Amino acid sequence: MTGRTMLAAVALATLMAGSAEAQISVKLGVLNDRSGVYSDIGGEGSVLAARMAVEDARAQKIIGDDIKVEVIAADHQNKPDVGSNIARQWYDQDGVDVILDVPTSSVALAINQITREKNKVFLNSGAATSDLTGTQCSPNTVHWTYDMVQLANVTGGAMVRQGGDTWYFLTADYAFGHALERDTAAVVQKNGGKILGSVKTPFPSNDFSSFLLQAQASKAKVIGLANAGGDTVNSIKQAAEFGITQGGQNLAGMLVFVNDVKALGLKTAQGLVFSETFYWDENDQTRAWSKRFGERLNNRMPNMTNAGVYSSVIHYLKAVAAEKSKDPQKVLARMKAMPTEDALFGKGSVRADGRKMHDAFLLEVKKPEESKGDWDVAKILAKVPADQVFRPLSESNCPLVKKS
Amino acid sequence: MITIFGVPSAALFGQLLLGLINGSFYAILSLGLAVIFGLLNIINFAHGALYMMGAFVAWMLLNYLGIGYWWALILAPVIVGGVGILIERNYIAPLSFSDQRQSFVLIGATAIGFLVLSFGFSLSATLAFVGAAVIGVAAASIYAWKRPSQSSTVHVDHLYGLLLTFGLALIIQGLFRNQYGVSGLPYGIPPQLAGGQQIRLFDAPIMFMPNYRAWVIVASLIVCLATWFMIEKTKLGAYLRAATENPTLVSAFGVNVPLMITLTYGFGVALAAFAGVLAAPIYSVNPNMGADLIIVVFAVVVIGGMGSILGSIVTGFTLGLVEGFTKVFYPEASSTVIFVIMVLVLLVKPAGLFGRAS
Numbered sequence: 001m002t003g004r005t006m007l008a009a010v011a012l013a014t015l016m017a018g019s020a021e022a023q024i025s026v027k028l029g030v031l032n033d034r035s036g037v038y039s040d041i042g043g044e045g046s047v048l049a050a051r052m053a054v055e056d057a058r059a060q061k062i063i064g065d066d067i068k069v070e071v072i073a074a075d076h077q078n079k080p081d082v083g084s085n086i087a088r089q090w091y092d093q094d095g096v097d098v099i100l101d102v103p104t105s106s107v108a109l110a111i112n113q114i115t116r117e118k119n120k121v122f123l124n125s126g127a128a129t130s131d132l133t134g135t136q137c138s139p140n141t142v143h144w145t146y147d148m149v150q151l152a153n154v155t156g157g158a159m160v161r162q163g164g165d166t167w168y169f170l171t172a173d174y175a176f177g178h179a180l181e182r183d184t185a186a187v188v189q190k191n192g193g194k195i196l197g198s199v200k201t202p203f204p205s206n207d208f209s210s211f212l213l214q215a216q217a218s219k220a221k222v223i224g225l226a227n228a229g230g231d232t233v234n235s236i237k238q239a240a241e242f243g244i245t246q247g248g249q250n251l252a253g254m255l256v257f258v259n260d261v262k263a264l265g266l267k268t269a270q271g272l273v274f275s276e277t278f279y280w281d282e283n284d285q286t287r288a289w290s291k292r293f294g295e296r297l298n299n300r301m302p303n304m305t306n307a308g309v310y311s312s313v314i315h316y317l318k319a320v321a322a323e324k325s326k327d328p329q330k331v332l333a334r335m336k337a338m339p340t341e342d343a344l345f346g347k348g349s350v351r352a353d354g355r356k357m358h359d360a361f362l363l364e365v366k367k368p369e370e371s372k373g374d375w376d377v378a379k380i381l382a383k384v385p386a387d388q389v390f391r392p393l394s395e396s397n398c399p400l401v402k403k404s
Numbered sequence: 405m406i407t408i409f410g411v412p413s414a415a416l417f418g419q420l421l422l423g424l425i426n427g428s429f430y431a432i433l434s435l436g437l438a439v440i441f442g443l444l445n446i447i448n449f450a451h452g453a454l455y456m457m458g459a460f461v462a463w464m465l466l467n468y469l470g471i472g473y474w475w476a477l478i479l480a481p482v483i484v485g486g487v488g489i490l491i492e493r494n495y496i497a498p499l500s501f502s503d504q505r506q507s508f509v510l511i512g513a514t515a516i517g518f519l520v521l522s523f524g525f526s527l528s529a530t531l532a533f534v535g536a537a538v539i540g541v542a543a544a545s546i547y548a549w550k551r552p553s554q555s556s557t558v559h560v561d562h563l564y565g566l567l568l569t570f571g572l573a574l575i576i577q578g579l580f581r582n583q584y585g586v587s588g589l590p591y592g593i594p595p596q597l598a599g600g601q602q603i604r605l606f607d608a609p610i611m612f613m614p615n616y617r618a619w620v621i622v623a624s625l626i627v628c629l630a631t632w633f634m635i636e637k638t639k640l641g642a643y644l645r646a647a648t649e650n651p652t653l654v655s656a657f658g659v660n661v662p663l664m665i666t667l668t669y670g671f672g673v674a675l676a677a678f679a680g681v682l683a684a685p686i687y688s689v690n691p692n693m694g695a696d697l698i699i700v701v702f703a704v705v706v707i708g709g710m711g712s713i714l715g716s717i718v719t720g721f722t723l724g725l726v727e728g729f730t731k732v733f734y735p736e737a738s739s740t741v742i743f744v745i746m747v748l749v750l751l752v753k754p755a756g757l758f759g760r761a762s
Contacts, residue, residue, distance in 0.1 A: 265590025
């Protein structure tokens, strides 16, 4: 009660003083898969992350009482047309200023276009396509958490350096899988490795045993899994069953989330090497935040997509507070000028092409006896600096980047 | 080594063996569908969801009660079969009733139960919904108790049963998704069947055959043949087939046709749950696992001939082989090849390979 009275008093005082700053109200829309195959990757977790970011920003006095923030959410069902309709409705009628998350590359690319057309802000966390900061880059988009180039550089590069110099790919037969195979193959070849072949698997597939035997017959040292979600889980599960890893071949999951590791169980997944840009058990700060997250969501631990949403909202609100405005161009310019810093990703920056720069981890799934808890699934093998994992500006094909 | 179209023959045999394993799943699932369609004239779209439920029940038995794979292989089909019986009695059978009061009781009790549980006891949506469904079914059963059982032998249009079971499938999937998420749950291979054998042919290694996959083939063959034998060669099976032909006449002989129908549905559903338990150690256990598979299984049933028992078994295994073959020569087409065959078969034999033209 006292809080409210005080608030009223302060409001009254500022009004009477006549120097009241205009209220800014910001509306954030979390647009992701809330019911389908990627709903554990984004879904409610990302909505919670956005809400926590707003609460923390207020508690840490990043934003004052003059900035009001509202978070809303919708399900894009992994369909570009559904996602586009929601985005237009949000921008045109509901007064949404920022769209967050958006996994599924095809939907993300559609939202990227609409956001540019409407001059709003798009902070992507969930999509993998590196085209968001490449050929399709936009001044209104920041690609926050990860991308294919980073996945390929960290996982692919590490495997080749460990001696895995011959590769065979199991590639999900759609744009995402093809692009992931292409990017990884480039990294492998750059590091002196050789590609022995690949098999395109229908998406989604239940049974990978036939494809795994073809990979086995290739005698490649590394079997690269250019797929995601249920396909990855199925292929790893069946590789263990058919004794592929015992036979001396290694699996490299190109896009693996902690949720996938949890779904496989440590017994099956142990030894699998993968890359993330956030792991909940990295340090005290990430553990504390993840614990708060879990308490509000069935004791689930956040994955890198959820963490990316949190981090991007914090940085956006910092920029709004600094500009005292929500004008998209001003805020975006400020976001790119200001270094980023938060509890989850540490220090970083946003580049001219919209790429958020931070370090990436190379992780390995623990053995069952090494694990101390339900979610204690991986250990960090290496932390790779940002400038070694993302596409350097000198190789950028983004029209926003001026070539010197 | 001999090569066939550029593929070493040994590798080819290995791939065909794998195709046979996938065929086992198609066979058990399509068999259940065929049994249900034959007697109830219902296209059971909830089959995939109940297959998924079988896998989840196996997981729950292990993680909540510590009951392992072998008991789950028996218990999960019994439990899911029981759910199937409740579904048939309370949702499917009333479709052909002339008096819909039982359905009103069911809907009313479910709705009130949901409101009370979610607001009165502030349970989570999933738990409240499951609780409400139990209350609704209990209320409807009490209402229907000792009332003369209504004739449910009138064949209603396929479309109603199809829509109803499709709706049920979406609800069941949604409930599991809400509770467990979509990533899936781990379920290990039973220790007795871990490992595998190197299969050789004339001293040439063909493939590494996991023991568990060999068990899948054996188990599904036994179940398929036992079902075929029961329906085609026993007295009970004769009643079933007679009731399919002319339910009114059969009930005039004193056979309890509605009971038989209910138990048949329960049995068909139990077959799906059995396949679900078989699948749990090798496929990802997630709420969408049935939805992905069921489309292919429907194609198998159509190719084999709707309602034909032998047809669904033979086609199930054969199409598994065809799919395995495609995965070697043109992997991109392996998910479409079954539908191509379906189109060709329908053009030549509209009733399916083993179906009788009506």
